[in-house]
Amino acid sequence: MRPFECWKTAGNDVVHETIENETIVINLAGGIYYSLRGSAVTIWENAVDGREFAEILDAMAATYDAPSEVLERESRRFLAELEAEGLLSRNGERTGTAPPAATRPVSRLTFDLPRFDRFDDMKEMLALDPVHDVDAGGWPLRADS
């Protein structure tokens, strides 16, 4: 049986939310955040939903007007970039649900190369993490307190 070609977010330090066709990803460990738009959002959302590469390509083909070999090449490149950036990691199992039935738009969108913008100017916000990031048990006690 062939291995699944799937991804997942690279640990609990990677958090993300998609708002109005833009995905903001925060890597808490490094204090870096990213903005993804257009085809990058399509790839990201299908990847973190645990879908296989073939399903990601189906979603791309249903959405964007571009030759399949271009969509495959650019999707692979972008997923590799996200892995290299420490945002996604390979997953040995398919955890995603079946993608929605293909509803090919009457006219597909112009394909934009998937990419992200990367920012590291909010590290001081992360520095406050010990103040905010607590569970119901409250903060850990300092050893000498």
Add this chain to the structure above:
Amino acid sequence: MTTAPVSAIVPAWNAEGFLREAIVSIRGQDPKPAEVIVVDDGSIDRTADVASSFGDVTCIPLGNNHGPAAARNRGIAQARQPLLAFLDADDLWPEGRLRLLLDALERDPAAAVAMGRVLGCSFPVAGGRRVFTEPAVVAPVFGCALFRREVFDTVGLLDERFRTSEDQDFFLRMREGRIQIAVLDKVTLWYCHRPGSVTYGTNWWNHDTFLVLKNSVARRRALGRVENLPSLEESGKGKPVPKEGEPLEGRNS
């Protein structure tokens, strides 16, 4: 004790158990602020009574609960002094913090804001305060800073759409506008952690956090500047203090 031309603004929501200590930490500063304004953000406890028990504290009732951004904005509208400082009702100013920040603005006339470090600590004080974030951190939190009033004329008020992360949003807008900030290596806020506070038992990020970052990136894109902002320490260095009414790049519309 002398008085400084500072309005101290305290947003308070169901704060009867800790507001007194916060106000005492303000009134204990030397010099002390010329006025203290408590904005009662729709409390259903005795918050207003606690505030009113101080004869020289102005208490503004908001009626319903509108969130800390709206409460601070109401305080800013009410404030009559040229310098504005803030303290959440469950946090504390350490002794001497106002003098440190006043001196910083006096030394650095181009700086529109002075801020120090934030020290996280437990609540209540009884039995000794326990400190958990050491060293203290430089963080975009209103309570650690002292603002020249014109900052709010140029950057705008706090965005009341945010219930949390409103301080991060404002500090991002200051940096987008290259507002000059004097950053001190001294603790100017004790950020107290207590059950029931807005951020207790939660991660520091939530929907508002993502939206704040998205909005900041969008403003930078609109200016053709998709790049990192200068750090708090580097923000606005070499640029004069914005004049009142002067349009700023990155201003929140």
